[in-house]
Amino acid sequence: MGEEGKRKLRLRKETTANLFELYESEIRLRHRSDEGFDEDKRVLGHFHTYLGDRQPTPELATSFLAQFAAYKTTTLYRYHSIINGFMTWYGEPLSTRIKV
Numbered sequence: 001m002g003e004e005g006k007r008k009l010r011l012r013k014e015t016t017a018n019l020f021e022l023y024e025s026e027i028r029l030r031h032r033s034d035e036g037f038d039e040d041k042r043v044l045g046h047f048h049t050y051l052g053d054r055q056p057t058p059e060l061a062t063s064f065l066a067q068f069a070a071y072k073t074t075t076l077y078r079y080h081s082i083i084n085g086f087m088t089w090y091g092e093p094l095s096t097r098i099k100v
Contacts, residue, residue, distance in 0.1 A: 008090075019090065027041065044082065047064055047086070058087060061083050065096075
């Protein structure tokens with residue numbers, strides 16, 4: 001098992017709350033503006049609330065995003081990008097795509 005596999009196993013042992021705390025430092029490095037960081041944090045906060053104590057899965061992420069199907073396409077795309085970034089970091093990227 002390589003380093004990436006070991007990292008994924010370590011993340012699976014973390015609590016959901018701790019996962020979101022760990023990912024916050026990742027998005028802080030990714031965004032150059034406070035607005036982008038705040039938007040990611042807001043959407044991820046809603047996702048965290050949606051998950052509760054459950055571990056994130058692609059199915060739960062897709063179910064969460066389905067709530068926003070009636071929103072404008074660009075908004076849904078942005079939410080999908082934020083959640084997919086988290087899920088990719090977690091090791092389980094989403095297979096869905098949003099066409100703009």
